Structure formats: structure tokens, C-alpha cells
Amino acid sequence: MLIKIHKKSDPLSSEITNESVYKARRDFIRTSSTLALGGLTGLGALTASLDTHAVTSQDTHPGKKLSNYKEKVRTVDEPLTPFKDVTHYNNFYEFSTDKEEPAIVARDFNPHPWSIKVEGEVAKPGTYQLEDFIKPHTLEERIYRFRCVEAWSMVIPWVGIPLASIIKRFEPTSKAKFVEMVTLYDPQRMPGQKRAVLDWPYLEGLRMDEAMHPLTILAVGLYGVELPNQNGAPLRLVVPWKYGFKNIKSIVSLRFTEQEPINTWQATNSREYGFYANVNPEVDHPRWSQARERRIGEFLKRKTLKFNGYEEEVAPLYASMDLRKFF
Amino acid sequence: MAATQFLWRHPALVKAWIFILCLAPLGLLVWDGFHDLLGANPIEKIMRRTGDWVLYFLLITLAVTPLRNAFGWRRLLQYRRMLGLFTFFYVVLHFLNYLVLDQFFAWDEIVKDIIKRPYITVGFSAFVLLIPLAATSTNRMMKRLGKNWKKLHSLIYLIGVLAIVHYLWLVKADNREPLIYAAILVVLLLLRTRWVTRMLNNRSGQVIQQAVTRE
Numbered sequence: 001m002l003i004k005i006h007k008k009s010d011p012l013s014s015e016i017t018n019e020s021v022y023k024a025r026r027d028f029i030r031t032s033s034t035l036a037l038g039g040l041t042g043l044g045a046l047t048a049s050l051d052t053h054a055v056t057s058q059d060t061h062p063g064k065k066l067s068n069y070k071e072k073v074r075t076v077d078e079p080l081t082p083f084k085d086v087t088h089y090n091n092f093y094e095f096s097t098d099k100e101e102p103a104i105v106a107r108d109f110n111p112h113p114w115s116i117k118v119e120g121e122v123a124k125p126g127t128y129q130l131e132d133f134i135k136p137h138t139l140e141e142r143i144y145r146f147r148c149v150e151a152w153s154m155v156i157p158w159v160g161i162p163l164a165s166i167i168k169r170f171e172p173t174s175k176a177k178f179v180e181m182v183t184l185y186d187p188q189r190m191p192g193q194k195r196a197v198l199d200w201p202y203l204e205g206l207r208m209d210e211a212m213h214p215l216t217i218l219a220v221g222l223y224g225v226e227l228p229n230q231n232g233a234p235l236r237l238v239v240p241w242k243y244g245f246k247n248i249k250s251i252v253s254l255r256f257t258e259q260e261p262i263n264t265w266q267a268t269n270s271r272e273y274g275f276y277a278n279v280n281p282e283v284d285h286p287r288w289s290q291a292r293e294r295r296i297g298e299f300l301k302r303k304t305l306k307f308n309g310y311e312e313e314v315a316p317l318y319a320s321m322d323l324r325k326f327f
Numbered sequence: 328m329a330a331t332q333f334l335w336r337h338p339a340l341v342k343a344w345i346f347i348l349c350l351a352p353l354g355l356l357v358w359d360g361f362h363d364l365l366g367a368n369p370i371e372k373i374m375r376r377t378g379d380w381v382l383y384f385l386l387i388t389l390a391v392t393p394l395r396n397a398f399g400w401r402r403l404l405q406y407r408r409m410l411g412l413f414t415f416f417y418v419v420l421h422f423l424n425y426l427v428l429d430q431f432f433a434w435d436e437i438v439k440d441i442i443k444r445p446y447i448t449v450g451f452s453a454f455v456l457l458i459p460l461a462a463t464s465t466n467r468m469m470k471r472l473g474k475n476w477k478k479l480h481s482l483i484y485l486i487g488v489l490a491i492v493h494y495l496w497l498v499k500a501d502n503r504e505p506l507i508y509a510a511i512l513v514v515l516l517l518l519r520t521r522w523v524t525r526m527l528n529n530r531s532g533q534v535i536q537q538a539v540t541r542e
Contacts, residue, residue, distance in 0.1 A: 089367030097501035100366055150499070152368060197501045268500055287496065288444055289436070296367050300431055 063226040063233075069139035069159050074215075076143055076309070081154035083223045085296050091148065092230055092249060093197055094183060094190040106229035109189055111250070114234050120180075120256035123171035130234055134220060136169065137161040141224075142217055144240035146247075147279045147308045153293045158238050160219035164212040167254075172208070176256035180205040181237060184252045198264050204237065204248035205261030205275070209317055215240055215310060218251070241307040241314045243277040274327040278318065279308035283327050338405060345406055349413040352380045353420070370428045377421040382494065384414035385487055386511055393518035408464055411483075415461040418454050446496035453489035456482055487512050 092102040095109075114130040139159050147153045167179065185201035187193040193200045210216065219238045220227055227233040232249025239246050245265050265273035272286050281291045281304040292301040307314050318326070334341050356376055359365050365372040388410040395403045430437050440447045460480055462468070469476050491512055495505040517523055 085367035093500070099368075152371075195503075287446060289439065292436070294368065294370070299370075299428075301433075 063221075063228055065225055066139060066159055066221045069141055069221075069224075071141050072143065073140040074142040074144070076145060076155060078145070078155050079297075080143070080157055081296050086154060086156055086222060087228045087231060089296065090230060091150075091244065092192075092232070094192045094200075094202065094250070095230065096192050097197060102230035103228070105191060109229040109233070111229065111234040114252075116235065116251065117253040118170050118255075119253065121173045121176035121258065122256050123173060124169070133166075133235075134161065137165055139220065140217070142219075142238070144215075144238060145305075145308050146238075146240065146244060147293060147304065149243040149245055149273070149277070149285060149290075151288060151290065151293045151304075153295050153302075153304075155295075157223055158217065158219040159221035159224065160217035160238060162214060163216045163218050163237070164214065166218060167211060170254075170256075172256045175258050176208060178205050178207055178257045178260055179211045180253075180255045180257055180261040181248045181251050182253045182255075183248055184250045190250075199267055202248060202264045203261060203267075204246055204263045205257075206237075206239065206246075207260075207317075210239065213314065213317065215313060241279055241310040243279055245273070246277045276318075276323075276326050278314075278323065278327075279304060280306060280323055280327070282306070283324055338402065342406065342409065346409065349384070349409070352376065352417070370424065373424045374421065374429065377417050377424060378494070380417045381414060381421055382490060382508055384410060384417055385483075385490055386508065386515065388414055389483065389487060389512070389515045393515060396518070396524055412461060412464060415457050418457055422454055446493050449489050449496065450493035453486045453493060456486050456489070460486075484516060487516075 088103045089099050090102060091097075091099055092106070095102040095105040112130075115127050116130065116133050117127045119125045139161060141157055141159050143155065143157045145153060146156050172179075181204050183202035184190065185193060187200075206216070217238050219232075219236050220234060222228075222231060227236065232247075232251075235251045236249040237247050237251065246263070260275060263273075263275060265277075266275055279290075284290050290304055293304045294301050305311070356365075356373065360369065360373075388407060391403050391407040391410065394400055426432065426437070430440075441451050442448065460482060463472060463476065463479060472479065491505055491509050494508065495502055498505060
């Protein structure tokens with residue numbers, strides 16, 4: 001096993017701006033200066049911030065390096081979103097409803113020790129320490145698109161384990177039709193839970209075939225380091241063809257059920273959020289369009305892809321379903 | 328004390344100072360833009376900041392009359408027009424940000440947004456309704472419109488409601504902030520109702536009288 005010792009002076013791979021990002025930013029600057037000439041000087045100049053953003057971003061808390069993972073098991077031909085943006089712009093209502101605050105509020109959150117309860121329709125229920133939960137598996141790097149229901153998106157290099165191989169270990173019974181996951185509930189450590197913005201604890205679920213799909217992973221890291229607290233340390237779900245809110249963070253339990261779980265956002269507003277939450281440009285959120293999205297770091301909005309670009313692999317899961325009804 | 332008296336004698340200075348202060352939010356935005364402090368999604372950040380300042384200026388402008396009534400600060404009225412125009416100024420920035428940076432002139436999308444998305448319909452209406460108010464803010468227009476000027480400008484109450492509904496309808500779950508603004512707006516509107524103004528007039532009348540007798 002090769003363990004690379006990271007010197008303080010070594011740049012993180014995340015700190016080096018990818019060439020295509022760099023070029024895109026140059027183009028962007030050109031666009032924005034044209035805008036400025038067009039008489040929108042003030043606002044045009046403001047967007048210049050996009051250019052400097054990635055170049056100057058340096059994170060103060062890159063977590064512990066993960067070693068011994070299979071690199072790029074899965075990738076996309078699109079530039080990665082800088083580490084700083086992935087870790088300083090995200091939703092995690094357990095810490096704050098603001099997208100920049102989780103990085104600050106979660107700074108002192110200690111995700112160790114951590115245990116995961118496996119229950120419901122399984123042959124081997126039990127409570128497992130995180131280390132034991134992960135140990136039997138090989139970590140894999142999976143570079144996926146990430147699309148938030150709020151119409152912004154990123155490309156994130158996750159490190160994790162296919163959920164299917166974890167589930168198989170616990171031997172779900174024939175009654176297991178769904179898997180339900182729950183986030184830690186501890187308002188002392190997750191101060192956002194002190195207000196009833198959502199009905200805590202956060203709960204999400206997948207149909208068994210979705211959970212067993214080879215694209216679905218439980219992530220323990222990103223950019224080659226352990227998951228930062230604000231991104232759902234120490235264990236989170238990543239289902240790249242669904243909206244971000246399905247990707248439940250800081251998971252403490254997996255329960256196998258016969259009934260379809262009612263996920264938190266559906267419980268909050270069932271008109272706007274469903275159980276499936278598949279990325280779909282043809283089905284709008286009742287209050288905004290899902291046809292386009294803003295990729296973080298880009299100026300022009302891009303078209304949203306059906307199933308977030310994973311249509312070929314996942315469309316068969318929903319072959320006979322009306323996606324307008326099961327949104 | 329001397330400073331207050333100096334300012335009292337030079338209202339133009341006060342006005343200039345308020346003017347500069349009103350530009351500070353824009354200055355800060357430009358500063359943050361150049362120093363890479365607008366975060367991962369600068370366009371959204373500009374949208375939020377300009378939107379916030381529209382609401383602040385709207386509420387400040389609407390607070391002028393009740394403050395004058397309550398404390399007899401007649402001079403405040405001189406600044407009301409400027410505050411109102413700054414509300415409009417930040418609305419224009421908010422809208423331009425949407426039009427240029429957010430949508431980049433995708434007209435079909437914009438039209439769809441305005442028609443189909445209630446929060447945008449409401450916000451856009453508030454913006455459109457503000458235009459005639461800004462256009463008729465000059466002394467000449469005030470004179471020309473006479474009694475109708477006041478009628479026209481009472482549209483601001485409706486605009487205030489629309490602006491807050493716009494905010495309330497765009498949040499996903501955490502509506503604490505828009506509700507705080509709604510509460511302030513309700514208070515500011517209540518302070519204009521006849522029975523409240525009468526009550527306050529009586530009281531401030533007494534305060535002034537006491538001040539006069541003390542002198």
C-alpha cells in the first residue's frame with residue numbers, strides 16, 4: 001500500500017485550476033468586459049469575480065487524506081468544480097439554511113466516533129461502527145455531476161463505495177422494497193435543528209432497484225480527502241441522476257422497508273417535492289423552471305440533461321412510469 | 328451638541344451624507360466583486376444583495392411619514408424622495424442583474440418566467456408599478472398632478488406588499504426573513520391608519536408642547 005505523506009507546501013490537486021476551467025474563465029472575462037462596454041459597467045465588472053475566484057481559492061481545512069482508493073472509476077468529460085466552491089456553497093439545513101454558512105457552523109462538528117444502525121427487513125440487522133461498516137470494501141473515486149433542485153450544478157469527485165455492495169452484506173429479505181436513510185438528530189451538534197425549518201430528523205429513501213444501481217454510492221470523501229463536515233461527514237448518499245436533496249448527509253441509519261418512505265421534502269411540501277426527484281428538464285418545479293441550470297463557475301446557463309446525463313443507464317428503472325406524476 | 332446644530336443649519340450637507348450612505352451597498356457590492364468575495368455563485372449573490380436593499384429602502388422610505396408624525400421631525404420629509412428613488416435604483420440593479428447576468432437576454436425564458444412563475448410575476452409587477460412613481464417624483468410633476476400625485480403615489484403600499492410576497496414565494500422552507508419584513512410592513516401601514524395617527528398626533532402634540540414650555 002502506498003501512503004503519500006502530504007507536505008504542507010505541496011499544493012492540493014484541488015488547488016490547481018484545471019486548464020479548461022481557466023480558459024472558460026478567460027472567455028467569461030471577455031464576455032463580461034463586452035457587457036461593461038455595453039453600458040453595464042458596474043454589474044459587468046462585478047462578474048469579474050468569477051475569474052479570480054478559483055485562482056485564489058485555498059482551503060484552510062482540507063481534511064485527512066484518503067489513501068488506497070481506485071482512481072476515476074467513473075468520470076465525466078467536464079471540468080471539476082473547485083474544492084473551495086464544493087465545500088463553501090451547499091445546502092445543509094442541519095447547520096444553516098444559508099449556503100455559505102454550513103462551512104463555518106459545522107467547523108467544530110466531530111463526526112467520530114460514528115455508528116450506523118441497520119434495521120428492518122434484513123437478515124443481519126445491527127449497529128456498526130463506521131470503520132467496520134466501510135472496512136470490507138474498496139473505496140472508489142466517482143466523478144459525477146451534481147444538480148441541485150434550485151437549478152445550480154457542480155462536478156464533484158466523490159470517494160465512496162457502491163451502495164449495492166454494502167446492502168448485499170446485510171442480506172435484505174424479500175420484503176425489502178425500499179431503503180430508508182436518516183440523518184443524525186442532535187441539535188447541540190447540529191444547531192440548525194434547533195429551529196423547526198424541516199421536520200427533523202432528515203429522512204430520505206430509495207426504491208431497492210435504485211439503491212442497488214451501480215451508480216449509487218455512499219460517499220466518505222471528496223477530492224481525495226475525508227468528507228468535510230459541511231458536506232455530510234462522515235457518510236452520505238450520492239445518487240447522481242437525482243436532485244441534490246435526495247443525497248442525504250451524515251447518515252446514522254439504514255432501514256429496509258416494504259412501504260415507500262415519505263422523505264422530508266415531500267413531507268414539507270408534497271406539491272413541490274416527490275419521492276423520486278429525478279433530474280428532469282421537462283418537469284418544472286411548480287415555482288421555477290428546471291430546463292436550465294447554472295454550473296458553478298460558468299456564466300451562461302446550460303441546458304439540464306434528463307436524469308442529469310445518466311439517462312442511458314437509469315431510464316430503464318422508470319420505463320413504465322409517468323415521470324410527471326412520479327416527480 | 329455643536330455638531331447637531333451645525334447639521335441643523337446645513338440640511339444640504341445632511342442630504343449629501345445620506346446620498347453617499349445610500350450608495351454604500353452598491354460600493355460594497357463592487358468592492359466584493361473585485362476582491363472575489365461574492366462566493367461560488369456571484370450572480371445569485373448580486374441578486375440577493377440588491378433584492379435585500381430594495382426591501383430595506385422600501386421599508387425605510389415607508390418609515391419616514393410615521394416617524395415624522397410620531398416625533399414631529401418635519402425635516403425628514405425632505406429626504407423621502409431621495410430614499411424612494413434609491414429604492415427604485417436598487418430595483419433597477421436587481422432587474423438588470425436578472426436580465427443580463429442571470430438570463431443573458433434569453434427573452435423566451437424571461438417571458439415564460441414572468442407569466443408562469445408567480446413570484447416573478449409579482450416581483451416584476453412591483454418593478455413596473457414603481458416606474459411611474461419614479462417618473463413623477465420631480466417638483467414639476469408634483470405640481471402638474473396636484474391632488475392626483477398623492478393618489479398615484481399611494482401605489483407604494485401595494486408595491487410594498489408585492490415585494491414581500493415576491494420574497495416569501497421564492498424561499499424553499501425558511502421564511503423567517505420575509506416574515507420579519509412582512510411584520511415591519513404591517514406595522515408601517517397600520518401607523519398610517521386614521522385611529523393610530525390620531526392617537527400619535529395627540530401624544531406628540533403633548534411632547535412638543537412640553538418641550539416648548541420647558542424652553
